[in-house]
Amino acid sequence: MLRSIRLIQRVANFSRLANPHEVNPKVPDWFKSSDYIEPRFIGSEPQQVKEMLKSVEANSLDELVDKIIPKEIRSEAAFQSPDNFPDAITESAMVQHLQSLANKNKIYKNYIGQGFYGTHTPYVILRNVLEDPGWYTSYTPYQAEISQGRLEALLNYQTVITELTGMDVSNASLLDEATAAGEAMFLANSWFEKKKFFVDNHVFPQSIEHIKTKAYYLGIDIVVGDAKTYDFKDADQYCGVLVQSPDNMGEVHDWSDLFKHTLKDAKLLKIIGTDLLSLTINKTPKDQGANVAYGNSQRFGVPMGFGGPHAAFFAVEDEFKRKMPGRIIGISKDANGRSAYRMSLQTREQHIRREKATSNICTAQALLANMAGLYATYHGPQGLQKIANRVNCLARSFAKLAKSLGIVVKEGRIFDTVVLHNTENLQEYLHYNAQINVRKTGQDTIFSFDETHTLQDVEDLFNHLQHFTKKKADFMSVIQKVIPYKSERAPYMQQKVFNSLHSETEMLRYINYLRQKDISLAKSMISLGSCTMKLNPTSFMLPVSFQGFSQLHPFSPLSCTQGYQELTDNVEKWLCDITQMEAVSLMPNSGAQGEYTGLLCIRKYHIMNGQKDRNICLIPISAHGTNPASAVLAGLNVVAVNVIDGYVDLNDLNKKIKENEKSLACMMITYPSTYGVYEDQTKKIIQLIHDHGGLVYMDGANMNAQVGYTSPGYLGADVCHLNLHKTFSIPHGGGGPGLGPIAVNKKLAPYLPGREHSLGSVASSLYSSASIIPIPYSYFGQLGRQGAKKCTAMAMLNANYLMKNLKNDYKVLFTGQNGMCAHEFIIDIRPIKQESGITEEDIAKRLMDYGFHAPTMSFPVPGTLMIEPTESESKSELDRFIEAMKNIKLEIEKVKNGQYDKNDNPLKNAPHTQDQVINSGWNHKYSREEAAFPLPFVMQRGKVWPTVSRINNAFGDRNLICQCPSVSDYQQ
Amino acid sequence: MLRSIRLIQRVANFSRLANPHEVNPKVPDWFKSSDYIEPRFIGSEPQQVKEMLKSVEANSLDELVDKIIPKEIRSEAAFQSPDNFPDAITESAMVQHLQSLANKNKIYKNYIGQGFYGTHTPYVILRNVLEDPGWYTSYTPYQAEISQGRLEALLNYQTVITELTGMDVSNASLLDEATAAGEAMFLANSWFEKKKFFVDNHVFPQSIEHIKTKAYYLGIDIVVGDAKTYDFKDADQYCGVLVQSPDNMGEVHDWSDLFKHTLKDAKLLKIIGTDLLSLTINKTPKDQGANVAYGNSQRFGVPMGFGGPHAAFFAVEDEFKRKMPGRIIGISKDANGRSAYRMSLQTREQHIRREKATSNICTAQALLANMAGLYATYHGPQGLQKIANRVNCLARSFAKLAKSLGIVVKEGRIFDTVVLHNTENLQEYLHYNAQINVRKTGQDTIFSFDETHTLQDVEDLFNHLQHFTKKKADFMSVIQKVIPYKSERAPYMQQKVFNSLHSETEMLRYINYLRQKDISLAKSMISLGSCTMKLNPTSFMLPVSFQGFSQLHPFSPLSCTQGYQELTDNVEKWLCDITQMEAVSLMPNSGAQGEYTGLLCIRKYHIMNGQKDRNICLIPISAHGTNPASAVLAGLNVVAVNVIDGYVDLNDLNKKIKENEKSLACMMITYPSTYGVYEDQTKKIIQLIHDHGGLVYMDGANMNAQVGYTSPGYLGADVCHLNLHKTFSIPHGGGGPGLGPIAVNKKLAPYLPGREHSLGSVASSLYSSASIIPIPYSYFGQLGRQGAKKCTAMAMLNANYLMKNLKNDYKVLFTGQNGMCAHEFIIDIRPIKQESGITEEDIAKRLMDYGFHAPTMSFPVPGTLMIEPTESESKSELDRFIEAMKNIKLEIEKVKNGQYDKNDNPLKNAPHTQDQVINSGWNHKYSREEAAFPLPFVMQRGKVWPTVSRINNAFGDRNLICQCPSVSDYQQ
């Protein structure tokens, strides 16, 4: 059903990108270009590298690597030749090359619709959000005190969703519309605990396809039928009914009759898929009796990007909020009683609830949700309604014009989509003669209008129709009769924020105001362990904005997508080389979604091999929460395996294998382990699993410790995912977008999406977040074989340098061979807590007073901090961090020895805000200066101020508020 | 000599841009596109406009305008038809249209050189400086306390210049290389007071041409000769000798012999024009005995942009610093004794010294100087040297390769430029067969290499030469023999800032660190009177980055520049319509340069009419300092005319006219006057001047009060300049770029640059800052007739609303008819000072504590503030400003009535920094909260912190430091 799916065959003719003279050893060095990214990407100068090597007692990077990575697991085969992995090319050459690829995509006038629409990204949002590192390099706002900017923006987004859908609570985005539909089905299934689910046959085919995929592995029975005619006598067998409006054929429905009468008392979830723009004039899902509304917000200013990324929305009635998938931003209070934003109800989520989570969502689509929210804010309710009416009038004009030529037009109320019956060959006619792409189903030709279309476009279409039909009619007299529908909506979006930021100046200042509240990589190191917050080079980001990449509809004909084909073929090839695997799917658009997809591969494999009862998934207790959550969604039963001192407990593993001998489906392994060590028993473990008929899934989050030196394939894994938004420089966007492709070996290759025994579909389009694929492409092509390896080695050097310099002050929890860590390490705060009462949270919050983002807190071990500096940080930045951590240790000592009060000290009260320290009534037992400027560099570099003090999470969860107050804080 | 000069003939076929349906009154409103800029550009919502109109007692905008602008001067003729001034088109349509214009420029491989070179703009600088409103919307750093970011960047730039040239002091940029050469000549002339000046004939022709122009009107005698052979027996007749290295033909000279021996004791200024990149390996001008070094910094990361903008540099020996033209950034101390940056030696400049100033420079090229400085910082000394060696090796390889084919190559040491003798038709051959542009002079073909070229390019050229000569030779064996020259330089740029920011992460953070220190339009209103700090819409800015505009060499063949021709023709046409003038020249690239050019026009006119003795220029004492400074540079004698109550004193005017009856050249008038009122006597004054044989120059800085309602042409002026960087949305860039085209009537049209009786040349290329012309183009095309007029009316409404709301607290100095102001107004602080001791400076600095940039201080009247809000500010922003000003008035009252100490009060101590208010030792007679958070909005909006306290200017001027200290503050 996915238009662009082509059966993928490995292309051998991918391009060697580098200019021959640049890699010719006979050409003297001084002729070689100097704009290579490698020295820019690596944070430290050569001199600093030397100093760090000395500090960790290694004579060279090679020696360091030898010390850290066990010999048994080393494999550099894939990096030997530019035929598997390219030589580096320069920044400017890559930008030009990607421009030429973008130009190979043909941007025809587009009326394809079906969930993806042209949109005008307001330029002020384009430049100052999508293209601003202050926004795109920040992390998911776990540390809320230095994330109030994007949290406010996400709350605005949620408010837009609840206001437009009429629902009570919205989440802060899901991955795309198809998975949102799947999540709705899963919610129905787990709420009502019934195994049958009804889907209207006019729902978007990509949504139905994913629902079917998801249901198949969960053993849910999907009935696809016509909800308008189906009698629902068997309603009590269903856990949910999912319909759509406007539907796939453009018809606007009022489902009130079905949901409020026919199914009034049925114990099932009533779900409406919908379109935000249409909701500015049409009846809300809530008013139609829905419990859940979902859809996507792409047409609110987010470029189509050949499928993504964009934010899907998901909103529910109050009753269901605690089972809702995805992040929810809420308003709580800080230590001073002021209101403050943070992620609420986190107890629902995978990182807390693991296999009992409401979904596996971790990275979502924060940046794109923020764009959509800001788009709605910029237009305001009147502006949106004006756009909707205009689109609707264009569509209805076109329908009337077609009728005036004798064409049979599908009847029924429409919003933006017009179906012309019996128009065989019209699609081809328009494509070849007019460079216009439209949709076609059987004998029908379908046109969807959007805000980028003009009346001139309608006239052009009409002129083509006149040629096509060889008939004539009058344009102006027809269109003059079309007037906007009367709105079915009561006033909405009346909050001040949506009614005061309509000038570009005001919007620019609002965006700037929000951005300055947050810590991003533009301000300081973000040493979140397991998150690999490395440089997102500007030259990797530029191509994302190229029209040839950003303006393409994902269901465009293949002939229009040659540029993307080359792009994806090469990235798949390079990912195969890096992982030493056989095949790759770029469909999953987050790490968790990669896990899910990989596990479906495994399940499909067992099913196809007649072993469908293999349904046990072994997961070490140290695994990331997404692992068990994904396993459950894949229909697997999770069995936890113990871990001792950072290593999988082999006894326990053997025991669990034995207990599940027949039903062992697979084991999930993270490598290097979440504890930051290369387990040298990994190969053995993999063998063990294989010996018992299971397959091995490798969580690729820590790929930054493998690239160039070892690989999941070499280690024997059958499938792994890669977080391109960690290892390969896709920026984290404040909580997404992500891209979590999976790589599989020969065994599993046939089950990838789009291949012969496809596991099904896990996204709305084949490449999901296609428009950000140029970023990893640039990573591979600009760093090349040498550079990519060097990044790995430098990541290890930075981590070991940090560890070495902190280990006298903080207990390092685990190390590998030679007492070294991999690319990250864990410090244990539990002993400190015992002695002083100071917790890992106190330290994390105190770091904000020093201008730093905290490392990962209490994962994988409660009471610890996990630190991952990445290769992009310079020695000077690491030294600053060391200085801060050492000073914090001194502060802890003062608490211990009574120089600081046990409760009233800079750590317990951290972080400190401006109004606290600039307060005549300051009465703490330490000074303002100690609070705000604990070290000289804090002021010298420009103090980064947390804008709220420590946030009370429990309060927020008890008193859930997930929408904008009616008057925004921003302007008085 | 300027390659691209074509004799301009008004094109009649400029495009009506708007789509017919969009402007067809028969098409219902709801079909019209909704992405027009107008409602985004105007700050206020319609409801707010109503409220403001009520406040100023007008029923409509039309009525308001009628009240303000005298009937006698109204003329809206030029705005009647889309044939003179276009209908608005949408944002997206304009961006597409400009993309298509850009695509009409042909970006061939370019070796033209001659002062303009391909360069790789580091992407991190491109995105985060050139494309970041935090940088490009800020003003010239007169208010240093909230400008420390760009001041530091400019100091870095100056340091790069002094380090590379070896000179003692550098300014912070001039307009371009040709004008820098002209300034050098002027300095020589005014220092040594002699009328003869020698220019080597191998200086760039565009520099010679401008020197000749400038000299002509100053009565300086230019001798162009061969400095290597000229015997200089008559040396003592010369005020200066100007040579260049590398010269126009690429030869690198060591002028030591000439300057240190031949001219050792001559009383003349020794000037070397030079190339920054070459100086990384070649002997410095200082070491060659120069007193002055100049050149341009374009190839340090600034796109060629068909000529500009980019920053010219100018550096002198210590002795000459107080006569140096242009801004100089220096280090001084703030009120707390901490070092702080500010503009130093301002007493040299036009705004203080008027006709005695060292130059007329006001707006310069700050943004581009910052880019160049950051480029050098990012590469560091080693990086720059590597680039230089590579370029040099490419050039020398090419020379050797050409020789190997038997071509005669010019001898002598070269840097980047190779001259092939006797190669007739080679230029044409390469242009037509290979899409390669090179330079040609007579029988010579000239190739200049730059960092964007690769060895592959050299091989390609070589292959073409083989075809052209029909000979063969071996490539690899030749190039392998080329090795870099030994550097002639001692170590340079050893300061920490140049040796620690080479990774993209570090550079990104440094840029961010600098930006966050400054107030720009992204933070709050900048109500600088006379500066028109209006919105710089993102969609106007995007095209500046389009390759078709940014990558074109200014001396490209006409056939490659069709896009620019359409662009400039239209802009010229529209400027003619707006000014109701006959012809326009886009050559002057600042307002002051516009004045200068316009005055040359007048001088040339008188000369051509046999009245070369008309050399008196009447200027009201209220005029901007650039007026008298420009007049002097144009060879005119300034006679000041009195002003009474804001109006030209007619008695004094008559007297001055009488006194100068025979020699009256012209009068300069600012309209509306610098006092913000429409003088209704203006037409009379103009008549008077005309009656006495003089012409009238109109300073167009206040065009924002005229557009659509009246015009210089209608008022009777003969010539005016327009500050496109005020009225037409070119951002101010923190002190440039600017664009100051002049418009002239029929009488003066023949004297424009490039026309029959051309006045000469005032810039290095015909369109000087060509690449920013898309911005005013967008202004005209996106706002259209209605929008442009509305901007004028709204600017007046905003000014009058502010005035109305402040006039009870502050004395308004002048108003026009009906007690209204035009687009700006002046408040008089002198009475306040008398009563309370609080000065205009105290108020200006105190506004920083409220997060505002001060209005213009003490211009045109000492002891006042001039306020110009522009149409882009919303009522809410104006209300915030009013609230701040009213609260400041309350504070002043407290000083007056003794509630605040006379000296230790928030006004005298303003602005307050973080370390002041977060200091346990706070011992002021008012609270920290009063200091830092005087009103609730200050914290709510995110406090904008001045990073230094009040700066001691006198200290800085006494102790001049204009270079980076050897260890930067930034990182410990």
Ligand SMILES: Cc1ncc(COP(=O)(O)O)c(C=O)c1O
């Ligand atoms: C070890 C590990 N696995 C999986 C994931 C999930 O990836 P994503 O957030 O893209 O869903 C993460 C995310 O941080 C992780 O650290």
Ligand SMILES: Cc1ncc(COP(=O)(O)O)c(C=O)c1O
């Ligand atoms: C009235 C007036 N004239 C001339 C100028 C000079 O313009 P520029 O700064 O572009 O040289 C200014 C600049 O502020 C001005 O206000």
Ligand SMILES: O=C([O-])O
């Ligand atoms: O995002 C993480 O949960 O690590």
